[in-house]
Amino acid sequence: MSAPLWPAPTATEPVRATVALPGSKSVTNRALLLAALAEGPGTVRRALRSRDADLMVDALRALGATMIPSDESASAVDWAITPGPVTGGARIDVGLAGTVMRFVPSMAALAADEVFFDGDPHARKRPMGPILHALRALGAEVSGDALPFTIKGPLTGGEVRLDASGSSQFLSGLLLTAARFAKGVTVRHDGPPIPSQPHIRMTVQMLREFGVVVDDSEPDVWRVEPGPIGARDFTVEPDLSNAAPFLCAAMVTGGTVTVPGWPAHTTQPGDQLRTLLADMGASVEHTPDGLAVTGTGRIAGIEADLRDVAELTPTIAALATLADSPSRIGGVAHIRGHETDRLAALVAEINGLGGDANETEDGLEIRPRPLSGGVFHSYADHRMATAGAVIGLAVPGVEVEDIATTGKTLPEFASMWADMLRGAR
């Protein structure tokens, strides 16, 4: 049975709206895991409520943590978390969440009993080899090189080489639990450049905020000292990557979208939207109400290496189809291993609406031309779905397949989009 189609609203006037984003997926899932491994009870405030976050909560509960929600609303929650001894014998559903499939195995490797991991059909295709090899080298018993697999610990830790060129999450996944390994860990990256470096800085910074000693002074080497993870009261920042489609709406319609609570300093890669969207023609300013992006009537094509901000690619590609000059996006070969093969999916869907895009070895080329309506398939990928919504603002008749897939990181997307178009403040 095919998924329902969502008629993407076409904007009839410039949007003028304030859009408050719920918590960052990446920060939420790191904070929940660190709190579950801490030396005492802690709190994670303004945590995202979404499929990926719920899968993380279920996984941590299955491994022995007590997680109690308070002040729950549809999209945000404060969690009171009491760590417990890490127990095995569990079955973990990772869904399609990279943060669950790459972060939780190291924690499971603390348990003496076997833990079984599986996920959505496409999750079985996402790369897992480097982190599973590393856990094996550090002393865990691991079956298989991809989902489904089992892990049995406890591992001891120590020194290991790992190729994180396929995903920064392999490295983050090892580092997040490493303070609890008997010997800590020294990881040396061995391979082509690592993508999504801001996410590694996010891991290191959050480890330090939770009291863990991390040495990242030598390029491509990370040392985590063994020791306790501190119990903290931690507040999650808004999700800046999920701000992307809304900020793009300001550009596409020549209006203004303001995102309150934009952090002054952050490791989130979405912060780079400020320069990326300015390069594509937006006016971007910090106002007392938040970060305001205003469309100037022009969308310029872009030549950009998006390796560091790979998860923004679908949204930037959507904007590029509506630009007045061609775009060339590079540095993102590894997003073929994201929720779907994003390079293939973007080319298929853009060209399916009459566009002109092609894959390169490590990215995309997009030559704007008039698009027509049609079905924009989402491939169970939240960022494909929101890319279709951006194009639909300017192209009548775009129907996004399975808009509910945005529930991976932003369950309220469709109603927030409607509110934005209504001019909500």
Ligand SMILES: O=C(O)C1=C[C@@H](OP(=O)(O)O)[C@@H](O)[C@H](O)C1
């Ligand atoms: O650590 C994280 O929270 C993430 C790291 C990145 O993964 P890759 O390094 O695989 O791009 C990013 O794309 C993903 O959305 C979230």
Ligand SMILES: C=C(OP(=O)(O)O)C(=O)O
């Ligand atoms: C790549 C992404 O997700 P994941 O955490 O599943 O890797 C993403 O959100 O764009």
